[in-house]
Amino acid sequence: MAELIAVEDPSDPRLRDYTNLRDVQLRTKTEAERGIYLAEGEKVIRRALEANHQARSFLLAPRWLESLADVLAESPAPVYVLAEKDIERLTGFHVHRGAMAAINRPEPLSVEQVLAGASRVLVAEDLVDHTNIGAVMRNVAALGFDGVLLSPRCADPLYRRSIKVAMGAVFTLPWARIDDWYGLPSLLADHGFTSYAMTLADDSIAIDAVEPAKKVAVIVGSEGPGLSEHWQREADYRVKIPMAAGIDSLNVAASTAIACWWFRPNQS
Numbered sequence: 001m002a003e004l005i006a007v008e009d010p011s012d013p014r015l016r017d018y019t020n021l022r023d024v025q026l027r028t029k030t031e032a033e034r035g036i037y038l039a040e041g042e043k044v045i046r047r048a049l050e051a052n053h054q055a056r057s058f059l060l061a062p063r064w065l066e067s068l069a070d071v072l073a074e075s076p077a078p079v080y081v082l083a084e085k086d087i088e089r090l091t092g093f094h095v096h097r098g099a100m101a102a103i104n105r106p107e108p109l110s111v112e113q114v115l116a117g118a119s120r121v122l123v124a125e126d127l128v129d130h131t132n133i134g135a136v137m138r139n140v141a142a143l144g145f146d147g148v149l150l151s152p153r154c155a156d157p158l159y160r161r162s163i164k165v166a167m168g169a170v171f172t173l174p175w176a177r178i179d180d181w182y183g184l185p186s187l188l189a190d191h192g193f194t195s196y197a198m199t200l201a202d203d204s205i206a207i208d209a210v211e212p213a214k215k216v217a218v219i220v221g222s223e224g225p226g227l228s229e230h231w232q233r234e235a236d237y238r239v240k241i242p243m244a245a246g247i248d249s250l251n252v253a254a255s256t257a258i259a260c261w262w263f264r265p266n267q268s
Contacts, residue, residue, distance in 0.1 A: 004065070004072075007082045010090040015080060017102040018059050018091055037158035039101045042068060047168030049075070054104045061087060061098030068099065077101075105158060109176045111149060111184075115191045118146035118174075119215050120265050123184070123195075125231060126222035127252060130155045134165025135253035136220075141169040143260035148175040149184070185234035193217040197235035198259060199227050200248060204238040207262050216263045220256055 007015065017036060036056055039048045042064065049055065055077040060068065061084040072079055082090070084098040091100075114121065122140050127133055133155045140148055148157075154177070156162060157170040178184050188195055194213035197204075198220045219235055221227030226249075232238055241250065241258055249255070 003078045005078055005080050007080050008086075010082065010086045012080075014057075014078075015059065015082075015090055017057065018087075018100060035105050036102045037105055037156075037163070038160045039103050040099070040160050040164055042099050044163055044168050045099060045101045046071060048101070048103050048163075048171055051168075051171035053106055053171060056102040056104055059087060059090075059100045059102075064099045109174055111176045111178055111187065114147040114149060114174045114176045115188075115193075120145040120260075120263060121147045121149060121193070121217050122256065122260065123149045123188075123217055123219040123231075124154055125151045125181075125219065125227060126153045127220070128153065128155050129223055130159045130161040131165050132223060132251070132253050133157050133159075134162035134170070136256050137162070137166040137173055137175070138169045139253065139257040139260055141166075141173045143257070144265045145260055146174065148173060150175060150177050151181050152177060152179070182230060185231070188217050191215070194237070195219055195235040196237045196239050196259070196263070197227055197232050198240065198255060199232050199238050200240055201232055201238050204240040206242045207239040207259060208242070210237055210239060212263045218256070218259045218263055220252055220259070223252055 017034065018038070039045045045068070049071060055075050057077050058072065058079040060079060060081055062081055065072070065081065087098055122136065122145055124133070124136060127136065134157070137148060137157055150157070157166070157175060163170055185195060193215045195217045196210070196219065198218065219227060219231050221231070241255055243249070
């Protein structure tokens with residue numbers, strides 16, 4: 001049973017994991033160094049623990065003690081109880097309904113672990129926006145893909161904004177960061193994947209003009225420049241979503257949803 005600890009001072013050092021959450025660069029660095037991520041809201045907290053992630057502590061407004069009683073009863077982590085207005089002072093923003101948890105980060109998966117047994121993966125190059133990473137993760141999970149591979153510069157899927165947008169999909173969808181980014185095309189080929197680069201290159205073809213292969217890797221590029229020349233050159237196919245006149249592209253999350261739908265597994 002978790003220990004309930006009433007806290008009156010937001011500057012209490014025991015709450016340091018929750019301090020000043022507005023600064024994205026600071027938070028992602030601090031969370032990685034401490035080996036934690038932050039789950040915000042009852043649903044996200046529940047999904048994190050259902051995925052067998054372990055809580056280091058909880059930070060709750062009093063009104064959440066009853067609805068989360070079953071979760072707290074099964075966790076040994078301390079529960080810091082603080083007035084909702086003080087939680088906002090502590091974190092620096094409006095916490096979704098006054099419920100947060102600091103969760104120990106799970107051991108990262110390797111690229112080989114994600115690819116093992118997979119038939120559909122999404123590869124993301126330099127997606128730096130946490131909202132986009134969360135939306136992409138949710139799309140990929142919803143449309144039956146088996147995993148996600150991220151370039152070294154991609155945003156953190158376990159940053160609280162990513163988690164919130166993904167509705168917890170990041171906890172169950174296998175994903176890994178790629179150390180050898182330029183060697184990945186060969187690795188995908190070695191695992192039997194056919195790669196499809198999403199690009200506006202002159203020789204790209206309409207996505208609905210290609211027949212999905214048995215094993216598919218969809219590659220998407222960064223929010224601004226798009227996919228690098230390396231990936232456009234190394235992919236087996238260069239594909240695009242046909243657009244109405246005057247519009248050349250969609251947001252990366254929207255285009256990912258369309259691509260994952262087209263390449264979804266077990267099409268009838």
